[in-house]
Amino acid sequence: MTAATYDVLGIGNAIVDILAKADDDFLVRHGMTKGAMALIDEERATAVYKSMGPATEISGGSAANTIAGVASFGARAAFVGKVRDDQLGHVFAHDIKAAKVAFDTPVAESGAATARSYILVSPDGERTMNTYLGAAQDLSSDDIDEAQIAASSIVYLEGYLWDPADAKEAFLKASKIAHNHKRTVALTLSDAFCVGRYRDEFLNLIQTRTVDLVFANEAELKSLYQTEDFDAALSQLGRDATLAVVTRSEKGCMVTEKGGVTAVAAFPVKQVVDTTGAGDLFAAGFLFGVVRGFTHEQSGRLGALAAAEVIQHIGARPQTSLKALAELHGLSV
Numbered sequence: 077m078t079a080a081t082y083d084v085l086g087i088g089n090a091i092v093d094i095l096a097k098a099d100d101d102f103l104v105r106h107g108m109t110k111g112a113m114a115l116i117d118e119e120r121a122t123a124v125y126k127s128m129g130p131a132t133e134i135s136g137g138s139a140a141n142t143i144a145g146v147a148s149f150g151a152r153a154a155f156v157g158k159v160r161d162d163q164l165g166h167v168f169a170h171d172i173k174a175a176k177v178a179f180d181t182p183v184a185e186s187g188a189a190t191a192r193s194y195i196l197v198s199p200d201g202e203r204t205m206n207t208y209l210g211a212a213q214d215l216s217s218d219d220i221d222e223a224q225i226a227a228s229s230i231v232y233l234e235g236y237l238w239d240p241a242d243a244k245e246a247f248l249k250a251s252k253i254a255h256n257h258k259r260t261v262a263l264t265l266s267d268a269f270c271v272g273r274y275r276d277e278f279l280n281l282i283q284t285r286t287v288d289l290v291f292a293n294e295a296e297l298k299s300l301y302q303t304e305d306f307d308a309a310l311s312q313l314g315r316d317a318t319l320a321v322v323t324r325s326e327k328g329c330m331v332t333e334k335g336g337v338t339a340v341a342a343f344p345v346k347q348v349v350d351t352t353g354a355g356d357l358f359a360a361g362f363l364f365g366v367v368r369g370f371t372h373e374q375s376g377r378l379g380a381l382a383a384a385e386v387i388q389h390i391g392a393r394p395q396t397s398l399k400a401l402a403e404l405h406g407l408s409v
Contacts, residue, residue, distance in 0.1 A: 078227075080259075082178070083151040083367040085228035087220075087250055088139025089212035089236050089243075090157030090172075090181075091191040092164045093352065095203075095390060096128040098196035103204055110198065113205040113267045115239065121208035124194045133164075134391040135171035136193060137212070138266055139234040141353045141392045144175040145360025145382050148398040149409055151367060154178035154228065156219060156246075160211040164190040175393070181219050184211045201348035201387065213240035217249045225250050226257040229367055232359070233287070235266030238274045251286050260366070262289040264359055271299040282316050289366070290320040291359045297322050310337070321376070323358050328380060331372040340376030343384035353392025357382040361398070370408065377407055 103110050106127065116124065125131075140155055147153040155172055159165035161183045168190060172179045191212035196204045215237075225231055231254040237243040251261045263281065265271050271278060271292075278300060281287050290313070294306060301309040313320050314332035323329045324342075331338040361382035365375025382398050389395055402409045 080229040081152065081227035082154045082224075082229065084143060084146045084230045084232055084363050085154040085156065085224065086139035086143035086232045086234075087156045087237065087246065088234040089137045089191055089209060089215075090140060090159045090168050091137035091193050091207065091212060092168055093134045093136035093193050093195050093392060094125065094128070094131045095134065095195045095197055095350070095352070096131040098129065098198065098204075100198060103196060103198070108196065108204050108206065110204050111202050112269050113207055116206050116208050118208060118210075120206070121192065121194065124206050128194060128196070132390060133167065134393070135168045136353070136392045137191070138236060138264065138356050139232055140172060141356035142232060142264070142359045142363070143177050144172065144393045145357045145398060146364055147176045148394045149360065149364040149378070149382075149402065150399040151364050154224065156181050156215070156224075158184060158211050158215040158219065160184045160187065160190045162190055164192060165211070181215075184214055187211060187214060195352055197350050197352070197390070201351045203350060203352040209240065213243060215240070215246050216242040217245045220246050220249045220253070222253050225253040226259070228254070228259060230260045230262055230363055232262045232264070232363060234264050235270045235274070235278065238270065238277065248286070260289060261287045262291065262359075262363065263287040264291040264355065265296040265300065268295040268299040271296050275300060275302070279316065285318060288318045290317045291323070291355065291362070292320065293323045293355055294325075321362055321379075323355055323383070329358070329376050331376055338372045338376065340373055340380060343380045345384050345388055348387050350390045351387050353386045354383045356392060357386040357394065364409070368409075374408065378402060378409075381405060381407065
């Protein structure tokens, strides 16, 4: 196997987050399910934006956030995602490149606008997302560069890609190329409602080893196996997956594989400001640990550290060097 050019390459929806604070009454009035991600059309996107309070625009997208975190740890990172040649598309491209991530996907010259997610942050830090996929859903298998995939130690895919049909094909093409070149394929289940939409297909991806490493939170895990019994679901995931990590917020995470289960504690935080990106950044730390050959416990600690950093401020990408933060806490990087 040839040496890798990139440690981790992420493929996902290229989205700009538009964040504003909102109380629970606002969510109820606008028919939103607290803590969930809903796909919306352009008309709904316009209506939500008009009703929001003062907002902050920050580049986001699940896999893109993870890859920005990987780069913050000092790894070599790349991202594949589709934006339109418009203002928000330029913002996204600037931000991902400024994070020292390679981003070479050709921009769309016409068609839908760059994707945006209207995120309402509740007083308790919970986030409710309303996502207009726009140009992101035009990602296709033509955007997957075989040489780039082959040159990446880990290819990281987001479950949200399963919504647009063309992006699904890009996902499967990338996985096949990665495995042909003996690379690792990782998947985040993204959202419990996303799991609900594609449960059987996600299980097939895991059981057929189309993906080698799975990330889920507790709600996604229970949705995957349609049970409220966490231990039973975790046990089944351990049988189905080569390697899987389940995050449990302040309870830390559980890493499971056929050899057993490893529990890793969460990092303490002073105040939860915005949980947007917590799972994304956890994945960044864990993936970095995998690339460096660390133990599951060490990788989990790096994930917990990154998640703790991102939930203490607005926005889903780190505002502090994760490499420096890890060194400050005596964690190997």
